[in-house]
Amino acid sequence: MTKVLMVCLGNICRSPLAEGILTSKVNPAHVFVDSAGTAGYHVGHPPDPRSIAVAGKHGLDISNQRCRKFNKSDFDEFDLIYVMDKANYSDILTMTSNQSQKDKVSLLLDVTNMGQSEVPDPYYGGDEGFENVYQMINDACEVIAASLNND
Ligand code: 4NP
Numbered sequence: 001m002t003k004v005l006m007v008c009l010g011n012i013c014r015s016p017l018a019e020g021i022l023t024s025k026v027n028p029a030h031v032f033v034d035s036a037g038t039a040g041y042h043v044g045h046p047p048d049p050r051s052i053a054v055a056g057k058h059g060l061d062i063s064n065q066r067c068r069k070f071n072k073s074d075f076d077e078f079d080l081i082y083v084m085d086k087a088n089y090s091d092i093l094t095m096t097s098n099q100s101q102k103d104k105v106s107l108l109l110d111v112t113n114m115g116q117s118e119v120p121d122p123y124y125g126g127d128e129g130f131e132n133v134y135q136m137i138n139d140a141c142e143v144i145a146a147s148l149n150n151d
Helices: 014-025 049-057 086-093 099-103 127-149
Strands: 002-008 031-037 080-083 105-107
Touching (some): 014 127
């Protein structure tokens, strides 16, 4: 079993989409996907209604997810930790205590050749921001799923 953790700031917009999208592309017998936030503003809440809506538009139901905060035990629990932006990356890196933990962490978009390294935070923008974010995350998850499904 490979365990993958998707991380953003709030765990209500980007990483719940990443969890739902990657889950939909992998064999659940071999890959477990979860998500968490570096901040605890929304712990226990469902994803942002705009993330639920854009997922629904693409045939995914992410409404049962609940927000949780990233914690250090996630470094032991998960094999791969994908972060959405550079602020997430530095926040997570400061919590590491050895090289093998650092090696688990990467920017989600670095798996693609899209020339963009960050999934922008759509929280303060409009609905079109969520569709844009959905497409970026979907492209990256396509690449990740292809490599995991070949393991
Ligand atoms: P996320 O977006 O990191 O993609 O979940 C955000 C959600 C909430 C906040 C910031 C970003 N917030 O400040 O409450």
